Amino acid sequence: MQIIPLQTLPAQSFITILEEQNVEIALYQRYDRLYADVTLDETPIATGCICLNNTPIIQHTSDFSGVLAFVDTLGDEPPQWEGIGGDSPRWVLVYLTAAEAVENGIVV
Numbered sequence: 001m002q003i004i005p006l007q008t009l010p011a012q013s014f015i016t017i018l019e020e021q022n023v024e025i026a027l028y029q030r031y032d033r034l035y036a037d038v039t040l041d042e043t044p045i046a047t048g049c050i051c052l053n054n055t056p057i058i059q060h061t062s063d064f065s066g067v068l069a070f071v072d073t074l075g076d077e078p079p080q081w082e083g084i085g086g087d088s089p090r091w092v093l094v095y096l097t098a099a100e101a102v103e104n105g106i107v108v
Contacts, residue, residue: 001100004068004093008085018095019065025093027051029081040064052078053091054106067101069094 004016006027013026024039036057038046046058053072058064070079070091083090096104 001104002095004095006085006089006093008082008089010081018068019097021065023064025068027081027084027093032080034070034079034081034084036068038064038068050078054104056101056106065097067096067098067106069096069101069106071104 002018004025006012011026011028013024015022015024017023022041024042026037028035034051036046036049036051037044038049038058040063043063045061045064049057049059051057051070053070053076055069057068057070070084070093072079072091074090079091084093096106
C-alpha cells in the first residue's frame with residue numbers, strides 16, 4: 001500500500017507514478033462532496049468521480065493497474081477537503097494492488 005501525500009486544499013492537482021504508471025489526479029470539493037479526475041498517460045480514465053470511504057475511485061477501466069481509494073482513519077465517512085493532508089489527516093488517499101485492496105476490505 002502506498003499513501004499518496006495530499007495538501008489541505010479544496011482543489012488540487014498533481015502527477016505521481018504508481019507502479020510505473022504516470023498518473024495525474026485532480027481532487028476538488030463541490031458542495032459537501034469531494035470529487036476526483038484521474039488521467040493515465042495523458043488519457044482521462046475517470047472524471048467527476050465521487051470520493052467515498054473504502055471505495056475505488058476508478059470503477060470501470062482495465063487500463064489502470066491497482067486501486068485508488070480514500071480511507072477514513074477515524075470512522076466511515078466520505079472524505080472532506082478539510083481532513084486531507086497535513087501531519088495526521090483523517091482521510092488518506094492510498095494506492096493498493098488488487099490483492100492489497102481485498103486484504104484491506106476495499107471492494108474491487
